[in-house]
Amino acid sequence: MSTLSPVSPNSASGVGTLKAPDAGPELPARRDKPLSRSNLVQTLAGGYIPLIVATLVVVLPLLWMLLSSFKQPGEIVTTDLKILPQGLNLENYHTAMTTVPFAQFFLNSLIVTTVGSTVKVILAILTAYALVFVRFPFKNIIFVVILVALMVPPQVSILPNYILIAGIGGKNTLWGIILPGLGTAFGTFLLRQHFKTLPGSILEAAEIDGAGHWRRLWQVVVPVSLPSIATVALVTVVSEWNDYIWPLIITDRPETMTLPVGLTLLQNSEGNGAGWGILMAGAVLVIIPILLVFAALQRYIVAGLTQGSVTG
């Protein structure tokens, strides 16, 4: 590959290889000496080594979490550290799930995430469609209002929202966890930016066919915007699942705690050297579901983020 960019001594930056794919006429050159020493060194230094380092920096801590979750206290509180656990010991998982009601946390997180994300994605689609395709005065002002809301950290609102929600009986309830986060500035913003890029001709055709707003929204706009909607959905699911500060404040009883809050409860009861294995087991239980969702849907989030950054 790097034979295609002979004037690129500093290919460690990776930039030198940018033009490789469309260099069609030069293709035979690639077969020249693919395994020559300088070529190999350049590929390793410019391609693989940075890539491997970057990957290891991310993977190793997570691997360490997984390995430690199988370790007995004696394997952790020791000066003679072994990298691998003695066996696939599930004791830590058992202790984590019996010390605190993890199954209940899991169910609570599942409900909060599912209900919260579904409502938020639908609200984002409806609002973004209205902002782009429906005639209304002051639409730009409304958009600015949403943009500014995007800049307001939810954390600034926790005290007033706590007083509001606790005042109407929402403390230690699942609806109390879900309700304040339902308004969505992020999803609206991202989908609006995407809807703006849709070619007007497809909607004109639908309008000439007599389709009203409702049909144009669900039969034209939504189907062609699925990747963006998937992005909004995934980002919403992830942030609902991981949401911490609000559930932490509005719940203080295990029955309504979500997983991250429950993990804090576990930390409080196992916060000594011997408890690290148990805490790592708890961390695995919180992290793995989102890793699986990410593995399945990351194609969308990467594509969507690209759109968000380029058009935003």
Place this chain on the structure above:
Amino acid sequence: MTRQLTGSPAAPAQALPALQRRGRWSGRTRRDFFVFLALALPNLALIAVFTYLPLINNMYYSTLDWTLGSTSATVVGLDNYVTFFTSSDAPQVLGTTLIFTVVTVGGSMVLGLLVALALNAKVRGTTFARSAAFAPYVLSGVGVGLVWLFIFDPGYGVLSWLLRGIGQQSPQWINDPQLSLVMVIIVYVWKNLGYCAVVYLAGLQSLPKDVMEAASLDGANGFRRFMSISVPLLSPTTFFLLITTMISSLQAFDLIRIMTPLGNGTSTLIYEAYLQAFGAYNRAGYSAAISVVLFAILLIITVLQLRFVERKVHYS
């Protein structure tokens, strides 16, 4: 868009030019008016009640001497602000916030760009590496914080084990306030740089290849091409990242709460506001005042950024 359609055969009633209808409602404008409200109002109402109303309430609460849970409060005007800015809290908290924000934003963006360059290499395995680099960004801050707290543990952490291997003592990451801040910053950058990397990668891949080729024909080397072509052309991406990472850094809570619950050395504005209201003190009015200060800072930064960027950013 709809105006272009006013002459379409399916809508004869709309055949009049838009200008002649100014000042009165056609049936279609009225219908659109209500369609808009039906579609957008639920979301806008939620944003109003749970995002904007709290801003106003915060300002009101910040004028009260009020213990959370108490039924009585005294109006004290600006006393909470005076207390904050004249006590040792202000330089401490504002300084921590500044350091945390600048270092995490700068670190995530610079390292993110480097990782993006690595991911842009034309070798096998970039797809997996890209997923791996992005993964920490989507993981629970609570889980990630615990994992790293274990790694940094001066007694049993793998880092202290590695340091002992080369004959060094582990620094007191937990007890030393300055090192606590360093620790939280490292973990925060680790968690967030993948986001910057993926966004930068998209920017790199959309750079015009012919410009790159012309430059290399002119004899510009890789570094020169990177500095003179890639960096300026990436400025919209950089601006996008600057805004988004700064907003999220100012909101950083999970890692600080899990790794340093007492906020010893890591009390940023957001964390101090949390501690004052929901920590040991229950000082609701004082906490609200700190939240208002944070919001004011955020507002100023946003306005300055928008003004500055209009002149400086290259839009291709």
